[in-house]
Amino acid sequence: MRGWPLTEIERHDGIAAHEHRPGGWRIGRYPGPELADDGPALLAELAEETGAPALTGFVLDSDAVFVEGLSARAGHWRARLVREAAEAYCEDDDEDFDAEFPRPEAAARTAAAWAKEAGLAPDPSGLLEVFAVEGAAFAEELFFRLLCELGIRPED
Template identity: 85%
Template structure:
């Protein structure tokens, strides 16, 4: 059985477990990593954060004054990626597209309309990164969004963070 849970990515001097946007939605952080430039990555087990993506991101971006990103991992098969920034607003994409689509096959939504294809996803991610003051790798982002299979999709999420410049 793979990982089911969320990764929260933000830039803040306040630790993730002290940010109200996260604390009011989840009981506790499982793992916490600091990156250069004040970036933090927190791992949260379970589905709680996945159910509240856009409001969580908007609250987190408002509280930190910086763009925020969340990756929702489903059994290590796929990752639903959502980002928010003041200037760019909300965007979403997925990693390992076929696996993501399989998880959504019972939904009544149009999967292709909800989740952009790799080219559009890479453009949205690069725009988010630039607004966050990062230097993205557009070709690398496209490669990550185009991956068709992954043993552990959360590893692909960390490759995405690398290509974003986090």
């Protein structure tokens, strides 16, 4: 989320930590399962309140990350980091995982479009690499790599 103090958004309660990145981007961390059930609603609220594209990542036991983005032109999109592990978490769901969550190539294209709309300079080959990783030791680290490949890099 860009250019908006996290403490001023409607759902700021529960943000355990936040950091600033160049370009006015803010990264907030919610502990616990808040994003599992309420991720799409939170994403829509963030985008509406800030008037900017928004992105969330829900980490499952450091094994996988469920990523969702929203922007005016790109709309709502979903993808998974460490796809094989994410699919294992969804085995009991009555949904077609492949139909619901794009393969790495499609996820990278959609994420790049979102980033460009957000005024960022994404690395398409880096995005593809991130979405294709299997067996990451800590999926949280992969999510922060995704942010970098999108163009949301830390201060040098």
